[in-house]
Amino acid sequence: xxxxxxxxxxxxxxxxxxxxxxxxxxxxxxxxxxxxxxxxxxxxxxxxxxxxxxxxxxxxxxxxxxxxxxxxxxxxxxxxxxxxxxxxxxxxxxxxxxxxxxxxxxxxxxxxxxxxxxxxxxxxxxxxxxxxxxxxxxxxxxxxxxxxxxxxxxxxxxxxxxxxxxxxxxxxxxxxxxxxxxxxxxxxxxxxxxxxxxxxxxxxxxxxxxxxxxxxxxxxxxxxxxxxxxxxxxxxxxxxxxxxxxxxxxxxxxxxxxxxxxxxxxxxxxxxxxxxxxxxxxxxxxxxxxxxxxxxxxxxxxxxxxxxxxxxxxxxxxxxxxxxxxxxxxxxxxxxxxxxxxxxxxxxxxxxxxxxxxxxxxxxxxxxxxxxxxxxxxxxxxxxxxxxxxxxxxxxxxxxxxxxxxxxxxxxxxxxxxxxxxxxxxxxxxxxxxxxxxxxxxxxxxxxxxxxxxxxxxxxxxxxxxxxxxxxxxxx
Amino acid sequence: xxxxxxxxxxxxxxxxxxxxxxxxxxxxxxxxxxxxxxxxxxxxxxxxxxxxxxxxxxxxxxxxxxxxxxxxxxxxxxxxxxxxxxxxxxxxxxxxxx
Numbered sequence: 243x244x245x246x247x248x249x250x251x252x253x254x255x256x257x258x259x260x261x262x263x264x265x266x267x268x269x270x271x272x273x274x275x276x277x278x279x280x281x282x283x284x285x286x287x288x289x290x291x292x293x294x295x296x297x298x299x300x301x302x303x304x305x306x307x308x309x310x311x312x313x314x315x316x317x318x319x320x321x322x323x324x325x326x327x328x329x330x331x332x333x334x335x336x337x338x339x340x341x342x343x344x345x346x347x348x349x350x351x352x353x354x355x356x357x358x359x360x361x362x363x364x365x366x367x368x369x370x371x372x373x374x375x376x377x378x379x380x381x382x383x384x385x386x387x388x389x390x391x392x393x394x395x396x397x398x399x400x401x402x403x404x405x406x407x408x409x410x411x412x413x414x415x416x417x418x419x420x421x422x423x424x425x426x427x428x429x430x431x432x433x434x435x436x437x438x439x440x441x442x443x444x445x446x447x448x449x450x451x452x453x454x455x456x457x458x459x460x461x462x463x464x465x466x467x468x469x470x471x472x473x474x475x476x477x478x479x480x481x482x483x484x485x486x487x488x489x490x491x492x493x494x495x496x497x498x499x500x501x502x503x504x505x506x507x508x509x510x511x512x513x514x515x516x517x518x519x520x521x522x523x524x525x526x527x528x529x530x531x532x533x534x535x536x537x538x539x540x541x542x543x544x545x546x547x548x549x550x551x552x553x554x555x556x557x558x559x560x561x562x563x564x565x566x567x568x569x570x571x572x573x574x575x576x577x578x579x580x581x582x583x584x585x586x587x588x589x590x591x592x593x594x595x596x597x598x599x600x601x602x603x604x605x606x607x608x609x610x611x612x613x614x615x616x617x618x619x620x621x622x623x624x625x626x627x628x629x630x631x632x633x634x635x636x637x638x639x640x641x642x643x644x645x646x647x648x649x650x651x652x653x654x655x656x657x658x659x660x661x662x663x664x665x666x667x668x669x670x671x672x673x674x675x676x677x678x679x680x681x682x683x684x685x686x687x688x689x690x691x692x693x694x695x696x697x698x699x700x701x702x703x704x705x706x707x708x709x710x711x712x713x714x715x716x717x718x
Numbered sequence: 719x720x721x722x723x724x725x726x727x728x729x730x731x732x733x734x735x736x737x738x739x740x741x742x743x744x745x746x747x748x749x750x751x752x753x754x755x756x757x758x759x760x761x762x763x764x765x766x767x768x769x770x771x772x773x774x775x776x777x778x779x780x781x782x783x784x785x786x787x788x789x790x791x792x793x794x795x796x797x798x799x800x801x802x803x804x805x806x807x808x809x810x811x812x813x814x815x816x
Contacts, residue, residue: 583785589770
C-alpha cells in the first residue's frame with residue numbers, strides 16, 4: 243500500500259491494518275505527518291506539530307505490537323486535540339496570546355486516556371481563542387475550510403474540524419459549550435459528537451463555562467467516534483461532575499440495523515430557518531432511515547427558541563468569572579471580540595443568570611417529553627452551510643452593520659449544552675453550490691444514550707457514501 | 719398562572735403584533751420596541767462600574783455600551799418569559815462531602 247493512501251483511511255480501518263501488522267504505526271504516523279507538512283500552510287489547522295514526539299511514540303507502538311502487547315483499536319493511530327486540552331510538557335496555547343507560552347505540568351484526562359490506549363499525539367489544533375474568539379484576529383491566524391479555502395471552518399474547534407476533513411489525521415478532539423464541536427463538524431462535513439454532560443471528564447480542559455463545557459470526538463466515521471468515546475468516557479475523580487454510570491460497549495451499536503428505532507422530527511423551530519438544500523438533504527436522510535425500518539414521529543420542543551439566548555447568558559457569565567483576573571490584568575492580550583463579550587458580561591445580573599438556569603429546567607423537562615415519544619431526534623447540524631471567513635474589519639465585534647440580534651442567537655446546538663443531552667452531527671449531503679459545501683444532520687438522544695446515536699449514525703453511513711467524498715484540497 | 723405550566727408574558731409580544739398589524743415588519747417592530755426601551759450610555763455604565771468594583775476607560779465604555787445593549791436586547795426574550803414558581807435553576811446546590 244502506498245503511504246499516501248493511508249491518510250484516506252478511517253481510524254478503525256487503520257486499526258485493522260496495524261493489528262494484523264499489515265502496516266506499522268510508524269508508517270501511519272509518517273504518512274499523516276507528511277500530509278500535515280503538505281497542507282497546513284494553507285489550512286492552518288495545527289498550531290503545534292509534535293513530529294519527534296509522535297515518531298518516537300510510533301516506534302514504541304511498533305515494538306509493543308510486534309511483541310504481542312496490542313492495546314486495542316486506538317493503538318498506533320494518530321490523533322490531535324484542540325489546543326485547549328492540557329498536555330504535560332507540550333505547548334498549550336488556548337489559541338490566545340494571553341497563554342501563548344503555557345507548557346502545562348499536568349495532562350488532561352482525555353489525552354491521558356487516549357495516550358494510555360496507545361493513540362499517538364501528533365499535534366495541537368487551532369481554535370477560536372479560549373474557545374470563543376474571532377479566529378481571525380488571534381495570534382495564530384484563521385483556520386480555513388478544506389472544502390473552499392475562502393470559507394470558514396466555523397468554531398470554536400476550527401482546527402479539529404478542518405484537519406479531519408482535510409485528511410490530515412483521522413481522530414481529533416474538540417470542545418463544545420454552545421456548539422463548538424458540532425458547528426465545525428457541520429461546516430467541514432465530519433462527525434462531531436458532544437456526548438452527555440458528565441460522560442467525559444473535563445479535567446485539564448481550559449474552562450469556558452463550567453456547566454456547559456463538553457469535550458468529545460471529531461472524526462470522519464461514526465465507528466471512529468464510538469471507538470474514541472469508548473476510551474475517554476467514564477468517571478474521573480479529578481472531575482466531580484463525571485457520572486459513575488458504567489460505559490457500554492459502543493461497538494455493539496454498530497450493527498447497521500435501525501429497525502424499530504423511533505426517530506423524532508421536530509415540527510417547531512429547528513427547521514424554520516434552514517436553507518432549502520439543508521432541509522431537503524435531511525428529509526432525504528430521514529426517509530432513507532424510514533425505508534431501513536426506523537419509525538418516524540413528530541415531536542415538539544415548545545421553548546427551543548429560548549435555548550441560545552439563555553445559554554449565552556450562562557456561558558458568558560461563567561466565562562467572565564473564569565477570566566476575571568486575566569481580564570483585569572492583561573485585557574489587551576485578548577482577542578477584541580472576546581474582550582468585548584467578557585467586559586459586557588460583567589454587567590449581566592445574577593437574576594439573569596438564574597433565570598437562564600431556570601430555562602434549562604424547562605428545556606430539560608420538554609426534552610424528557612420528546613424522548614418519551616422517540617429514541618433519536620434529528621435536526622439540522624446547522625441551518626446553513628459554511629459561510630465566508632470574516633474579514634478582520636468585522637471579526638472583532640458582534641456589532642455589525644445591518645445585523646439583527648436575533649440572527650446571532652439562533653441555532654440548533656445550544657439546546658444540547660443546556661440540557662446536557664448527547665448530540666452528534668454528521669454529513670448527509672452537499673449544497674448545490676457553487677461552492678459545493680457539506681450539509682449535516684444532528685442526532686440527539688436521551689442522557690447517556692450515545693449508543694442510540696451511534697446505532698443510527700453508523701447505519702446511515704453503511705448505506706451512504708457522503709462521508710467518503712473528499713474536499714478539493716485533499717486531492718492535491 | 720397555574721403551578722404546572724410555563725407561560726410567556728404577552729405585553730411585549732402584543733405590542734409587536736400590534737405594530738406588525740399596523741404595517742411594520744416583525745424585525746422593524748422588534749427594533750421599535752427596543753428603541754423605546756432606555757438606551758445604555760457609556761456614562762451610565764461608568765456609574766455602574768462602582769457596583770462591579772472594576773474600572774473601565776472611557777474608550778472601553780464606548781465599546782462595551784453598544785455591545786451590552788445589543789446583548790440585552792436579545793436577553794429580553796428570556797426576561798419576558800414567565801416561569802412557574804416550581805421551576806428551579808437546573809444546577810441545584812447539593813451537599814457532597816464524599
